[in-house]
Amino acid sequence: MRTSPRERLSDALYGLGWSTVKKLPEPVAQRLGRAIADAAWKKRGTGVLRLEANLARVVPDAGPERLAELSRAGMRSYLRYWMESFRLPSWSEERIREGVVVQELHHLTDALDAGKGVVIALPHLGNWDLAGAWVTTELGVPFTTVAERLKPETLYDRFVAYRESLGMEVLPHTGGTAFGTLARRLRAGGLICLVADRDLSASGTEVTFFGEATRMPGGPALLAQQTGAALLPVTLWFDGPVMRARVHAPVPVPESGRRAEKTSVMTQAMADAFAEGIADHPEDWHMLQRLWLADLEERRP
Structure with a gap:
């Protein structure tokens, strides 16, 4: 399959990031990330404008100045994610352990100790790759995740190799076999982690999110129903030099209703x-794409 010049450029830039940024001293990488973020923010490109439009729903009382402040901070947070991700393969185990502080961890450890499978569902908050590296390093628990099939194929392969180097098993989002493999991992008492605030299939479960309709993947709820695994939402945020995480209480499976009804209730709770x-x-929150149905409908014509 032929690749476009833009796809080849993306692959080259990501390759440069993983090969070069990880060699930089951490303060230099941090300054570089902020400089790139500020330049992108000042350019007011499509991603920045979409981020502000999304944040306007999250913080409905914010005026233009406050939204601009949030979007600038959001771009800095987004580039921090990338700078940390490029450097993660070179971090020591001690650096990874010290870089994450987890609240309410007992929800996760109790389920694992009971021999249950666990589905961790996260939004695009903070650095989910760092959270995964912390799980494999601090808890010593391997896990399985799913990756969007990127173009070109060489770029997807880079992401798979990167995440596998952090101790993750990575399955492709497309191809139809991921769900069955995830279910088998859970029935064996395993852990899976899924970023689940954006539906990539256009057939997700409709939920109300900040007062408006959108769709989110129903997979986490379906897996919990079919395997008896615990469904645990996790949220992340940066706090100075560390990232903090909160493991929310398990989402219960409704006692009655059809499978689709149970999935709807559980996905809304997530x-x-x-x-x-x-x-x-x-x-x-690194959401630089259209998310709500009203925005998606605008683009469709």
Whole structure:
């Protein structure tokens, strides 16, 4: 399959990031990330404008100046994610352990100790790759995740190799086999982690999110129903030099109703947990794409 010049450029830039940024002293990488973020913010490109439009729903009382402040902080947070991700393969185990502070961890450890499978569902908050590295390093628990099939294929391969180097098993989002593999991992008492605040299939479960309709993946709820695994929403945010995480209480499976009805109730509960974390730390929500149905319908014609 032929690749476009833009795809080849993206692959080259990501390759440069993983090969070069990880060699920089940490203060230099941090300054570089802030400089790139500020330049992108000042350019007012599509991503920045979409981020502000999304944040306007999260912080409805914010005026233009406050939204501009949040979007600038959001771009700095987003570039911090990338700078940390490029450097993660070179971090020591001690650096990873010290870089994350987790609240209410007992929700996760209790389920694992009971021999249950666990589905961790996260929004695009903070640095989910760092959170995964902390799980494999601090808890010694391997886990399985799903990655969007990026173009070109070489770029997807880079992401798979990067996440596998952090101790993750990575399955492709497309191809139809991921769900069955995830279910088998859970029935064996395993852990899976899914970023789940944006539906990539256009057939997700409709939820109300910050007062408006959108769709989120129903997979986490379906997996919990079918395997008996615990569904745990997790939210992340940056706090100075560390990242903090909160493991929310398990989402219960409704006692009655059809599978689709149970999935709807559970996915809404997951979305509510995401909304709580995003509302508390809107500057760390890296959503630079259209999310709500009203925005998606605008683009369709």
